[in-house]
Amino acid sequence: MSESRDSIIIGAGIIGSATALALARKGWRPLVVDSLPASGYGSTSASCAIIRPYYSTVDGSAIAYESHFYWKDWSGFLGFEDERGLARYVNCGCTVLKTEQNGQLAATMAIMDEIGAPYEELGPEALQGRLPVIDLNAFAPAKRPEDADFGAPNGQRISGAVFFPPGGYITDPQLAAHNLQRAAENAGAAFRFNSRVREIRRRDSRIAGVTLEDGTALDAPVVVNVAGPHSWKVNRLAGVEDGMKIRTRALRHEVAHVPSPAGFDFEHDGTVYSDSDVGAYCRPETGNYVLIGSEDPECDPREWVDPDDYNTEFTEQWRVMVMRLAQRFPELGIPGQTKGVVSLYDVTDDWIPIYDRSDLPGFYMAVGTSGNQFKNAPIAGEMMAELIAACEGGRDHDRDPVTFRLRHIGREVSIGFYSRRRAVNPDSSFSVLG
Ligand SMILES: Cc1cc2nc3c(=O)[nH]c(=O)nc-3n(C[C@H](O)[C@H](O)[C@H](O)COP(=O)(O)OP(=O)(O)OC[C@H]3O[C@@H](n4cnc5c(N)ncnc54)[C@H](O)[C@@H]3O)c2cc1C
Numbered sequence: 096m097s098e099s100r101d102s103i104i105i106g107a108g109i110i111g112s113a114t115a116l117a118l119a120r121k122g123w124r125p126l127v128v129d130s131l132p133a134s135g136y137g138s139t140s141a142s143c144a145i146i147r148p149y150y151s152t153v154d155g156s157a158i159a160y161e162s163h164f165y166w167k168d169w170s171g172f173l174g175f176e177d178e179r180g181l182a183r184y185v186n187c188g189c190t191v192l193k194t195e196q197n198g199q200l201a202a203t204m205a206i207m208d209e210i211g212a213p214y215e216e217l218g219p220e221a222l223q224g225r226l227p228v229i230d231l232n233a234f235a236p237a238k239r240p241e242d243a244d245f246g247a248p249n250g251q252r253i254s255g256a257v258f259f260p261p262g263g264y265i266t267d268p269q270l271a272a273h274n275l276q277r278a279a280e281n282a283g284a285a286f287r288f289n290s291r292v293r294e295i296r297r298r299d300s301r302i303a304g305v306t307l308e309d310g311t312a313l314d315a316p317v318v319v320n321v322a323g324p325h326s327w328k329v330n331r332l333a334g335v336e337d338g339m340k341i342r343t344r345a346l347r348h349e350v351a352h353v354p355s356p357a358g359f360d361f362e363h364d365g366t367v368y369s370d371s372d373v374g375a376y377c378r379p380e381t382g383n384y385v386l387i388g389s390e391d392p393e394c395d396p397r398e399w400v401d402p403d404d405y406n407t408e409f410t411e412q413w414r415v416m417v418m419r420l421a422q423r424f425p426e427l428g429i430p431g432q433t434k435g436v437v438s439l440y441d442v443t444d445d446w447i448p449i450y451d452r453s454d455l456p457g458f459y460m461a462v463g464t465s466g467n468q469f470k471n472a473p474i475a476g477e478m479m480a481e482l483i484a485a486c487e488g489g490r491d492h493d494r495d496p497v498t499f500r501l502r503h504i505g506r507e508v509s510i511g512f513y514s515r516r517r518a519v520n521p522d523s524s525f526s527v528l529g
Contacts, residue, residue, distance in 0.1 A: 100126040100285065102317035102483070103305055105292050105329055107134040109142070109268065109469055110461050111321035112275035113476025119282035121480050126313065127276075127284060128305070130291035135272025138323045141438030142469045143350060143388055144265035145367050145378055147189045148212045149203050150467075150529040152522050154512045155447065157501055158471050159529075160212045163261040164503035165473040169271075172473060175278040182271035187379065189262035189367035190217070190225070193255050195235060196371040200257050207259075211504060215258045222256045226368075228359045234422050237374030237392030240415055246422055253372065262367055264378050268469060275472075295333040295458070302333075302457035317483060319459045324402040324439035326462035330453075338454030339515040343463040346442045347398040347405050349412045351387040351435040352380055356426035361385050369528075373419040385427070386435070387416050391526045402439055409433040440466035445523040450478050450513035452486050452493070459483055460515070466527040474501075478510050 102118060104111050107129035118125045131137060148160035165172050166184040173181070193199040207214050219231055232248035239245065265271050276286055294306035295318065304314035322329040324345035330336050355361035365379040374392030377385050389395065389412070398405075413433050421427040443449060443463035450461050461479050468475060478499045485497045496511025511517075523529065 100124050100313070100315050102126070102319065103128060103313055103315045104319045104321055105305065106137070106321035106323055107131075107272065107276065107286055107288070108137045108139040108321065108323050109135060109272045109275065109472040110464060110475050111319075112272045112279060113472040114319060114321055114461060114479045115284040115286075115476070116275050116279035116282060117476040117480035118483065119279050119284040121484055123283075123480075125279075125284045126315070127279075127286045128290045128292060128307065128313070129286070129288050132288050133273070134276040134286065135269035138438050138441070139272050139469065140269040141350065141436040142268040143378060143386055144268040144271070144469050145189075145262070146184065146264060146470045147262040147367060148207065148210075148259055149189075149191065151524040152447070152520065153206050153209055154508050155529055156206045156212070157210045157504065157506050157508055158474055160210055160261060161501040161504050162470045162474055166265065166470070169274070173274055173278040175281045177274045177277040179270060179273060181274055182268070183266040184263060185266060185379070186261075186263040187366045189259045189369065190222070190256050191259070191369040192253055192372055193257065194233070194253070194370075194372040199254065204257065210506065213260050215260070217256045217258055219253065219255055222253075226359075226365075228356045228424050228426050230423055230425050233372050235372045237394060237419060239394050240418055246418070258366070264367060265469070266381070275476075292329065292332070295329070297455065300456070302455055317457050317459065317487065319461065319479065319483070321461045323464070324441040326441050326460065328402070330460065330462070333453065333455055333458050335453040335455050335458060339449075341443050341445065341449055341463065341515055341517060341519070343441050343443050343449070344399050345402040345405075346440045346466070347400045347437070348389065348440055348466065349409055349416070349435060349437050351413050351417050351433070352384050353387065353417055353430055353434070354428060355383045355385055356424040357428070358426055370420070370423055373422050375416050375419045377420060385420075387420050388527070389416050390528065400439065405439070407437050409435070409437060440464070440527070442466065445519045446525050446527070446529055447520055447523055448475070448513055449515045450475055450482065450510060451515045452482065453515065459486075465529065467529040474499075482510050
């Protein structure tokens with residue numbers, strides 16, 4: 096290695112790039128290595144990039160609400176102009192249906208009250224006023240299309256929804272990662288692409304560095320695993336899995352892009368929309384499209400895959416998601432031609448990420464982002480930098496967890512919440528909702 100680097104980050108996705116920026120701002124000189132040709136080309140590029148404050152836990156919600164303020168002032172946060180321009184935050188808010196599945200959102204509203212996040216309850220008329228194309232029949236539980244009752248109302252009515260103003264989406268998630276890359280480079284980080292890590296080396300029971308596929312050996316006293324859906328493979332290379340109670344694995348997912356329901360301009364008048372009654376979520380997309388994802392209802396099989404060997408073609412999942420949302424928006428057409436993305440989540444046992452050290456001194460991980468951490472990337476990066484600086488300074492984070500200040504909302508969170516040694520969090524939704 097021709098230049099001296101004090102840390103190596105494996106993965107230049109949104110989280111790896113944010114970690115590089117935060118470390119560089121603390122005076123480190125990280126080198127980010129990625130097997131792909133550019134930053135954000137992994138699962139980040141497929142992200143729906145939805146920003147929303149509601150999670151199933153108080154800490155998860157507080158961090159998500161805080162992230163809204165980072166994205167609102169993206170240019171100020173970066174403090175650097177990217178020659179490709181900046182990713183844009185469309186702050187259209189989020190509408191979540193009150194359903195039996197989410198307990199009419201009572202717990203969610205209690206969490207919002209606790210963290211001081213604004214929201215507005217909408218009765219059926221107000222909801223229909225905002226979304227005139229909506230059908231307020233209830234269809235739960237979500238079903239497979241081969242079920243004879245698919246699409247048949249269950250006799251109940253949707254009682255309303257909650258609107259969350261601090262939310263929306265980022266127009267170009269890959270560009271957001273590139274923005275972070277440029278800001279990190281400006282602060283002293285370096286990026287090396289087309290470089291796959293094939294070996295992780297130790298010396299005297301501490302991390303020593305990594306070796307790339309082409310044989311290049313890169314030495315550094317700190318290595319961070321931010322490899323997205325490949326995280327378990329990188330943890331295995333480092334030999335740290337035995338010290339983890341929570342594990343990660345790759346889950347295949349499809350996202351559908353379809354034209355707006357007839358008679359409604361979803362791009363300009365729509366919001367992020369979550370519907371646990373039919374088991375789907377969606378958001379506006381450029382060109383008056385709707386981008387549809389699955390909320391993983393119980394009736395659907397989960398496709399755990401090898402991140403180096405999985406089906407990248409659309410399957411039945413695509414059509415099922417569109418049909419489910421078409422129950423709610425009857426004017427939504429189901430195109431014959433599939434459009435959207437096929438990608439992978441890096442999922443933990445409780446769908447809450449791991450931002451932590453490992454049992455191998457000098458080896459850290461920001462993994463298991465479970466399809467819901469794009470929004471939190473700037474904060475995840477800063478938490479990782481605090482954690483790494485504290486641990487390298489001699490702090491035992493496992494016994495005495497490092498805390499992190501959410502400066503916009505005036506709260507403190509324990510990074511121990513994301514420990515690799517935690518028990519499975521029973522408050523989790525055990526789904527992409529986190
Ligand atoms: C379909 C989909 C929809 C999503 N929607 C949302 C959403 O609406 N809101 C939200 O907040 N989150 C969402 N997410 C989640 C979010 O996008 C991810 O949590 C986030 O992008 C993960 O970023 P990352 O940097 O950890 O991983 P990645 O972007 O996957 O980056 C990991 C990088 O590591 C590299 N790598 C792996 N192994 C090696 C190796 N051995 N050597 C070198 N490099 C390696 C890869 O090439 C890759 O570039 C979604 C995810 C998906 C897939």
